Amino acid sequence: MTAPAKADRLFARKLDLSGAVDMTHGSGGKAMAQLVRELFAAAFANPLLDQGNDQAAFDVPGGRMVMTTDGFVVSPLFFPGGDIGSLAVHGTVNDIAMAGAVPLHLTAAFILEEGFPLADLKRLVDSMAAAARDAGVAIVSGDTKxxxxxxxxxxxxxxxGIGMVPPGIAPSGDRARPGDAILVSGTMGDHGVAIMSTRDNLGFDTAILSDSAALHGLVAAMVAEVPDLHVLRDPTRGGLATTLNEIAHQSGVGMRLSEAAIPLRAEVAAACELLGLDPLYAANEGKLIAICADADADRLLTVMRAHPLGRDAARIGAVVEDSHRFVQMETRFGGRRIVDWLTGEQLPRIC
Amino acid sequence: MTAPAKADRLFARKLDLSGAVDMTHGSGGKAMAQLVRELFAAAFANPLLDQGNDQAAFDVPGGRMVMTTDGFVVSPLFFPGGDIGSLAVHGTVNDIAMAGAVPLHLTAAFILEEGFPLADLKRLVDSMAAAARDAGVAIVSGDTKxxxxxxxxxxxxxxxGIGMVPPGIAPSGDRARPGDAILVSGTMGDHGVAIMSTRDNLGFDTAILSDSAALHGLVAAMVAEVPDLHVLRDPTRGGLATTLNEIAHQSGVGMRLSEAAIPLRAEVAAACELLGLDPLYAANEGKLIAICADADADRLLTVMRAHPLGRDAARIGAVVEDSHRFVQMETRFGGRRIVDWLTGEQLPRIC
Known part of the structure; x- marks a missing residue:
């Protein structure tokens, strides 16, 4: 629940309480940010939630802990490269990892629809168990409705999930500083396009698999090399564009990206072109954004590329001073455009 | 996710994987226990889950922690005495408290249906926030889909939720011993009957309110007086009868109850009689079962009755040796009957 802490003019109008929930409220974009801020964060306000990160970090006797939750409603339940079971493990492990933390335990709550085949449920649960084993975490408690x-x-x-943060590690969405380097761990948009390829009404085939993966191993290697990582976040719903806008917003900075530097599979680019979509808004489930001091960037990149999940890591831009908190991109053709928040909805039920 | 650890003959047949999910799998009764054991617990098996309690307890640097999760699908969303928002706080706070623990933090994940009125969402969220404030816990992270x-x-x-367990406190469903006293904190079945009264097709009116409440304050007083509490559990889905069977099963013991000693509101008894239901299977959301050494029972009862949420506390029976793990009850008429697990379903979507 990202809840930008500072008042600003992101939303021209207040949430209209005479209205109803619509699909944009789940898109990861501007409408969701407004719902979260004006309805949830306003009611639940407390210093930990107000951190505005995808996880809460707090001190417990013996160390610093993080806690994070995520609901998964992805459709279809089985998709190229994964399923809702493995995704539900990876997504929460990643939100823990984005605090620089070591995942400790997960819980899982299932809401089942009457008539769902038990054999499919078993497939999902087995996949979930395998993902947890691979990630070295246990599902320690659960619930079924x-x-x-x-x-x-x-x-x-x-x-x-809960995890423990090693001493001295404190990445947070409000720590991007002008001059910092912006890195990504690999190709953008794979998960979004993989899901899209399964939707009946879109009717196209690609060989693209979801990138769904647990990133805590990669993060452990990164913080070991560069403990002073300023920001870590996984660009899920809303994609790279929306996540960078969230960070720019939280830190009160601008960003300059280079389009040519952003890793993108040719198949993903082609599929997006076909559908008139922008891959920068397509979801990722096994990629991260890292922001660090410029002087640390090359070392960090080397460590990332040495890890199987960071092979295609790249430096894609820099943080700049900007009171408007704009994310701007130098295009392949030498122009410059503003990369805005996702407004409306690119694709429902991506995770 | 209660997962009885020991092999036994509770289920005559194995779960049929060619079948489908049906409403009994969410009832809290025997079908759910089987689904949880043969599908979820089998796949996720680990020492913490295998504890078979409604929460996992584990050591972290600096102390012992518990973690628990619960999905809430109660229908209707607003009911006499509460709503899904406050219930979602109470339910999880109570599962933490049933480990003798002090609640620390909660997370909340929302799955919203397109078209749901935002004004109703705000009512639920405000109620949830108030329940969390009253219980002294913060909702520190969240998610919206x-x-x-x-x-x-x-x-x-x-x-x-997570919570910290005070040193020396270790109630668990497998610690009931022959000779122990069985206590409940108040009247049984209020929540179940309150929900039932709202269902259109049942069409009756009662003045019964849900007992939905956070029990950690009551528990803190209890463990302060009797640190060696053997078992604490809240009889939610499946009611007192099913929860006692779970404990008997986990501890490998039998139980003897006295029907006349079980606190029951006259209105609840009347409503159940009208509907042909047994109040011992009706859900509670603000009551607990405590099992302790016989020598501690009177002191414990005194402390419980001194607390607003334990005013009607009563000793309802004793743990006995029984290789069949039967829960038996002496009826008001002097007979004796077996109080079995809930089979089938008493009322869907009670929590």
Whole structure:
């Protein structure tokens, strides 16, 4: 629940409480940010939530802990490169990792729809168990609820995780500083396009697999080399563009990107062109954004590229001073354009 | 996710994987226990999950922590005495408290259905925030997803909580011993009957309110007086009968109850009689079962009755040796009957 802490003019109008929930409220874009800020964060306000990160970090006797939760409603439940079970593990492990933390334990709550085949449930649960084993975390507690046919959609899974932050590590969305380097760990948009390829009404085939993966191993290598990582965040819903805008917003800075430097699979670029979509807004489930001092960037990049999940890591731009908090991009053709928040919705139920 | 650890003959047949999820899998009864054991617990097996309690307890640097999660799909969302927002706080706070622990933080994940009125969402969220404030816990992180109309049912909420266990406190479902006293903190079945009274097709009115409440304050007073509490558990789905069977099962013991000693509101008894239901299977959301050494029972009862949420506390029976792990009850008429697990389903979507 990203809740930008500072008042600003991001939203021209207040949330209209005479209205209803619509799909844009789940898109990861501007409408969701407004719902979260004006309804959830306003009611629940407390110093930990107000950190505005995808996880809360707090001191417990013996160290610093993080806690994070994520609901998964991805459709379809099985997609190229993964399924809702493995995704539910990876997503929460990654939100823990983005605090620089070592994942400790997960919980899982299932909401099942009456009539869902038990064999499919077993497939999902086995995949989830395998993902947890691979990530070295245990699912230590859980819950099961069942709703009537037509009141759910097969399976929804909410995972919650806790992790311990090594001493001296404190990445946070409000720590980007002018002059910092912006890095990504690999190609953008793979998960979004993989999901898109399964949707009936889009009807195209690609060989693109979701990048769904647990990033805590990569992060451990990164913080070992550069403990003073300023920002770590995984660009899931809303993609790279929206996540960078969130960070720019939280830190009160601008950003300059170079389009040519952003890693992109040719198949993803082609699929996006076909559909008239921008890959910078397509979701990722196994990639991260890292922001660090310029002097640390080359060392960090070397460590990232040495890890299987960071092979295609690249420096894609720099943080700049900008009271408007704009993310701008130098295009391949030498022009410059503003990369705005996702408004409306690119693709529903991507995660 | 209660996962009885020991092999036994509770289930005559194995789960049929050619079948589908049905409403009994969410009832809190025998079908759910089987699904949890043969599908979830089998896949996720680890020492913490295998504790078979409603929360996992583990050591962290500096102390012992518990973690627990619960999905809430109660229908209707607003009911006499509460709503899904406050219930989602109470339910998880209580699962933490049932480890004798002090709640620390909660997270909340929302799955919203397209078209749900924002004004109703605000009411629920405000109620949730108030319940958290009253319970002295903060909601430190969250998530929001939206599903299309007809793929959800208004609002589902999953809350997850962590808490710290005071040194020397270790209640667990496998610690009931022959000779122990069985206590409950108050009247049984209030929540179940309150929900039932709202269901259109049942069409009766009662003045019964849900007992939804956070029990950690009561528990703190109890463990201060009797640190060696053997078992604490809140009888939610499946009610007193099913929860006692779970404990009997986990501890490998039998139980003897006295029907006349079980606190029951006259209105609840009347409503259950009208509907042909047994109040011992009706859900509670603000009551607990405590099992302790017989020598500690009177002191414990005194402390419970001194607390506003334990005013009607009563000793309802004793733990006995029984290789069949039967829960038996002496009826008001002097007979004796077996109080079995809930089979099938008493009432769907009670929490």
């Amino acid at each position: 069942v709703v009537e046919r037509g009141k759910g959609d097969g399976v929804f899974i909410t995972t919650t | 939206v599903v299309e109309r007809g793929k959800g049912d208004g609002v589902f909420i999953t809350t997850t």
